[in-house]
Amino acid sequence: MTKLTFIAHDGTHFDVDAENCSTVMENAIRNAVPGIEAECGGACACATCHVYVDEAWTAEVGEPEAMEEDMLDFAYDVQPNSRLSCQIKVRDALDGLVVRVPARQG
Amino acid sequence: MTAITKTDVLIVGAGPVGLFAVFELGLFDMKCHLIDILDRPGGQCAELYPEKPIYDIPGWPSISAQGLVDKLLEQIAPFKPEFTYNRMVSSLERLEDGSFRVTTDENEVFEAKIVVIAAGGGSFQPKRPPIPGIEPYEGKSVFYSVRRMEDFRGHDLVIVGGGDSALDWTLNLQPVAKSVTLVHRRPEFRAAPDSVNKMYAMQEMKQLEFQVGQVTGLTGSDGQLASATIKGPEGDVEVPCTRMLPFFGLTMKLGPIAEWGLNLHENLIPVDTEKFQTSVPGIFAVGDINWYPGKLKLILSGFHEVALMAQAAKRIISPGERIVFQYTTSSTSLQKKLGVVD
Numbered sequence: 001m002t003k004l005t006f007i008a009h010d011g012t013h014f015d016v017d018a019e020n021c022s023t024v025m026e027n028a029i030r031n032a033v034p035g036i037e038a039e040c041g042g043a044c045a046c047a048t049c050h051v052y053v054d055e056a057w058t059a060e061v062g063e064p065e066a067m068e069e070d071m072l073d074f075a076y077d078v079q080p081n082s083r084l085s086c087q088i089k090v091r092d093a094l095d096g097l098v099v100r101v102p103a104r105q106g
Numbered sequence: 107m108t109a110i111t112k113t114d115v116l117i118v119g120a121g122p123v124g125l126f127a128v129f130e131l132g133l134f135d136m137k138c139h140l141i142d143i144l145d146r147p148g149g150q151c152a153e154l155y156p157e158k159p160i161y162d163i164p165g166w167p168s169i170s171a172q173g174l175v176d177k178l179l180e181q182i183a184p185f186k187p188e189f190t191y192n193r194m195v196s197s198l199e200r201l202e203d204g205s206f207r208v209t210t211d212e213n214e215v216f217e218a219k220i221v222v223i224a225a226g227g228g229s230f231q232p233k234r235p236p237i238p239g240i241e242p243y244e245g246k247s248v249f250y251s252v253r254r255m256e257d258f259r260g261h262d263l264v265i266v267g268g269g270d271s272a273l274d275w276t277l278n279l280q281p282v283a284k285s286v287t288l289v290h291r292r293p294e295f296r297a298a299p300d301s302v303n304k305m306y307a308m309q310e311m312k313q314l315e316f317q318v319g320q321v322t323g324l325t326g327s328d329g330q331l332a333s334a335t336i337k338g339p340e341g342d343v344e345v346p347c348t349r350m351l352p353f354f355g356l357t358m359k360l361g362p363i364a365e366w367g368l369n370l371h372e373n374l375i376p377v378d379t380e381k382f383q384t385s386v387p388g389i390f391a392v393g394d395i396n397w398y399p400g401k402l403k404l405i406l407s408g409f410h411e412v413a414l415m416a417q418a419a420k421r422i423i424s425p426g427e428r429i430v431f432q433y434t435t436s437s438t439s440l441q442k443k444l445g446v447v448d
Contacts, residue, residue, distance in 0.1 A: 045154040074355040076236035
């Protein structure tokens with residue numbers, strides 16, 4: 001199991017055990033992390049699972065692909081460390097990953 | 107007086123479940139008319155993920171969302187459904203004879219004995235951009251679509267977005283507006299490269315401005331915009347802005363159906379699991395928009411729901427008539443309706 005931490009907009013921490021190959025979004029939904037809507041169900045088609053990747057993790061998580069960049073245009077308050085959590089796959093190297101949930105999803 | 111379109115069943119939403127409802131209702135000789143806010147059938151399958159494969163449609167180990175929509179259209183073709191696109195249903199009233207009169211946002215009037223709400227996540231509507239304090243300007247100086255180009259004549263126009271709508275309107279409104287500023291979060295665009303090149307050429311000739319950044323603030327009063335603040339890589343820039351057109355994609359909202367007097371449960375419509383009928387007899391809800399204990403938002407669950415709903419609808423339309431349960435595999439009368447036997 002890989003450990004992930006979601007920090008909700010009100011500062012609440014959600015520490016969850018995630019299976020490798022699942023997406024960060026799926027783990028947010030499974031653990032009822034507030035502020036992740038995932039309207040389209042993970043198809044990279046809605047930008048409502050937007051998160052900020054903790055600065056310490058941006059290099060390991062990597063950059064969004066073109067399609068995800070396009071969807072991020074529709075997200076709220078996009079920052080350089082913005083990602084759509086449905087496009088981040090959990091793997092061993094992400095053990096300890098911290099992501100923050102924005103104030104709102106679009 | 108507007109002509110009234112009469113039909114047996116009015117289906118709100120032309121997604122996969124609304125489409126398959128035509129099939130099940132058609133087997134019982136009920137004629138269907140579908141209304142959808144999009145410009146084509148398929149709902150979320152067509153709008154959100156047409157190319158994505160679906161793996162849980164029985165009999166199809168893998169089928170693309172658009173592929174499923176195409177197959178459904180082929181399957182329901184024998185029943186000759188009618189479609190009205192680009193319309194949102196607005197009001198519903200019950201007539202004295204028990205049928206329903208439904209009016210669209212463009213004031214078309216439909217009368218149907220049965221209404222089936224197959225509206226999925228709700229109607230697709232333009233997404234409100236993440237700009238604080240935008241609400242009072244909406245409909246007065248902030249618009250989400252262009253109805254008449256004349257409305258923008260002589261205005262300082264700010265267009266926000268990087269897709270085809272944003273670029274097309276930037277190019278088309280440039281000759282009409284006093285000034286045009288296009289704002290996009292990054293210098294890469296989703297819009298057609300040809301439009302992007304034209305935009306850059308016009309920027310070169312100082313016919314318009316292109317700013318990389320995000321709109322973070324608005325000034326104005328009484329709904330009338332005066333300026334917009336753009337946060338860019340080099341800090342904040344304030345630009346004159348008396349009209350704004352944000353293009354931030356679509357989101358789904360229940361919309362006017364919420365005002366139809368149906369019981370609601372967290373923006374979903376509770377139904378029974380025998381008929382999938384709402385709290386108003388004669389109005390059914392199927393697919394993602396309904397709720398009942400154990401509900402799963404799966405296309406295949408929606409298909410099951412419309413089969414049972416059709417039985418209940420038939421009992422309303424033809425009271426007292428015996429409903430014979432038949433298989434399409436063996437029933438000559440069903441096969442005639444499907445046009446597979448003479």
